[in-house]
Amino acid sequence: MRYELHYWPGIQGRGEFVRLALEAAALPYVDVARSPGGVARMQRVLDSRDEVHPPFAPPYLIAGSRVIGQTANILLFLGERHALAPRSDAGRLWTHQLQLTLADLVAEVHETHHPISASLYYADQRSEARRRARHFTGERLPKYLGYFERVLTANPRGPRHLVGGRLSYVDLSMFQVIDGLRYAFPQAMRRLARRTPGLGRLHADVASRPRVAAYLASKRRLPHSEDGIFRHYRELDQ
Amino acid sequence: MRYELHYWPGIQGRGEFVRLALEAAALPYVDVARSPGGVARMQRVLDSRDEVHPPFAPPYLIAGSRVIGQTANILLFLGERHALAPRSDAGRLWTHQLQLTLADLVAEVHETHHPISASLYYADQRSEARRRARHFTGERLPKYLGYFERVLTANPRGPRHLVGGRLSYVDLSMFQVIDGLRYAFPQAMRRLARRTPGLGRLHADVASRPRVAAYLASKRRLPHSEDGIFRHYRELDQ
Numbered sequence: 278m279r280y281e282l283h284y285w286p287g288i289q290g291r292g293e294f295v296r297l298a299l300e301a302a303a304l305p306y307v308d309v310a311r312s313p314g315g316v317a318r319m320q321r322v323l324d325s326r327d328e329v330h331p332p333f334a335p336p337y338l339i340a341g342s343r344v345i346g347q348t349a350n351i352l353l354f355l356g357e358r359h360a361l362a363p364r365s366d367a368g369r370l371w372t373h374q375l376q377l378t379l380a381d382l383v384a385e386v387h388e389t390h391h392p393i394s395a396s397l398y399y400a401d402q403r404s405e406a407r408r409r410a411r412h413f414t415g416e417r418l419p420k421y422l423g424y425f426e427r428v429l430t431a432n433p434r435g436p437r438h439l440v441g442g443r444l445s446y447v448d449l450s451m452f453q454v455i456d457g458l459r460y461a462f463p464q465a466m467r468r469l470a471r472r473t474p475g476l477g478r479l480h481a482d483v484a485s486r487p488r489v490a491a492y493l494a495s496k497r498r499l500p501h502s503e504d505g506i507f508r509h510y511r512e513l514d515q
Numbered sequence: 516m517r518y519e520l521h522y523w524p525g526i527q528g529r530g531e532f533v534r535l536a537l538e539a540a541a542l543p544y545v546d547v548a549r550s551p552g553g554v555a556r557m558q559r560v561l562d563s564r565d566e567v568h569p570p571f572a573p574p575y576l577i578a579g580s581r582v583i584g585q586t587a588n589i590l591l592f593l594g595e596r597h598a599l600a601p602r603s604d605a606g607r608l609w610t611h612q613l614q615l616t617l618a619d620l621v622a623e624v625h626e627t628h629h630p631i632s633a634s635l636y637y638a639d640q641r642s643e644a645r646r647r648a649r650h651f652t653g654e655r656l657p658k659y660l661g662y663f664e665r666v667l668t669a670n671p672r673g674p675r676h677l678v679g680g681r682l683s684y685v686d687l688s689m690f691q692v693i694d695g696l697r698y699a700f701p702q703a704m705r706r707l708a709r710r711t712p713g714l715g716r717l718h719a720d721v722a723s724r725p726r727v728a729a730y731l732a733s734k735r736r737l738p739h740s741e742d743g744i745f746r747h748y749r750e751l752d753q
Contacts, residue, residue, distance in 0.1 A: 393647050431567055
């Protein structure tokens with residue numbers, strides 16, 4: 278079976294967290310909305326009145342007859358099915374808990390450039406964005422990264438992974454978050470690098486895994502940009 | 516075994532979603548931070564350097580030797596253990612997917628009164644709040660509620676429940692969200708009521724279940740207030 282990933286073409290966005298899991302586990306998938314007519318196909322499921330399990334928004338995954346939405350929920354599904362998370366009940370929920378905390382951080386990153394509305398342009402909420410970003414880089418970002426550094430350091434199986442002794446989907450997502458943050462907030466991230474050496478190592482480590490490295494070097498990996506979640510606006514990097 | 520719920524005393528907040536599940540399933544629990552010294556106990560786990568699974572923020576649940584954080588993750592745990600969600604794999608993930616979508620809505624509600632920073636007073640971000648709330652009540656709220664109404668209507672087991680044929684934790688959370696929204700945005704909610712009759716029925720239905728009704732009438736149920744997530748500020752209810 279080939280999975281169908283449905284997500285906006287042209288940006289990494291939240292779809293990238295799913296894409297990284299599919300790539301790292303070498304799971305066959307098609308990135309539907311990147312093919313001709315794909316966005317319309319994606320939209321049909323979102324608007325469908327017959328679909329019993331309609332997703333609220335992309336990304337969603339089609340797995341046979343199942344439609345699964347919400348990034349963290351998709352990863353929970355893939356993690357259980359393809360050994361991308363610990364098998365024990367406690368390990369499974371702990372991995373998911375960290376993923377949900379990463380999702381909160383990602384949502385706050387998005388709010389830095391869209392503090393008023395996602396349907397307005399950045400230029401129309403620039404002064405509010407500047408205020409919000411100052412609080413984000415000054416308080417929230419150090420709090421989140423300090424937390425994940427602590428989790429990494431406290432892992433009984435060693436600080437190479439956030440959970441357990443091998444790669445899980447939350448390591449892949451952590452890589453993506455660090456990668457995006459370095460793009461969006463290079464100054465703030467340089468300042469925080471000394472206090473979060475473990476996360477720096479995890480980022481490098483994940484990026485150098487053969488399948489991930491091959492993916493990152495491929496055309497399937499889109500570059501960061503000012504249309505995605507992690508945007509670099511100089512005035513927001515304080 | 517008695518569960519320990521750890522959450523800020525004095526407000527419903529995100530803890531209320533867990534509390535409603537515990538109450539509706541008649542599970543023995545203690546609301547730790549509402550007892551003398553309880554906030555310090557809650558804080559100790561959050562700050563602990565030894566805790567292998569430290570939560571990022573309240574609420575968290577202690578279940579024997581396990582510490583479980585993130586509201587939706589706690590409900591996933593309780594749902595599996597106490598039949599507060601369908602047992603099938605597809606039903607279990609679908610319930611969780613809806614819960615995560617409710618969590619997104621709740622986060623957006625919080626942003627209406629704190630669009631710049633949670634660590635600033637409302638008064639210090641009032642004009643931004645007014646702008647944000649206008650987009651929320653005008654675009655986001657109708658989109659979310661329209662979605663949940665559609666899910667309810669499409670439930671093959673009937674529109675009394677969001678998933679399956681009996682009460683699940685996501686029905687309880689939907690009740691809480693409607694309850695909070697009616698408190699915070701009475702005008703906007705009156706306007707939307709006609710288009711979401713199913714959600715109105717679900718709210719009344721959940722509230723009248725014996726255990727829920729007993730809880731709502733008890734002192735354990737705190738009133739909505741301007742310290743919680745759902746706050747009523749007249750100027751934000753447009």
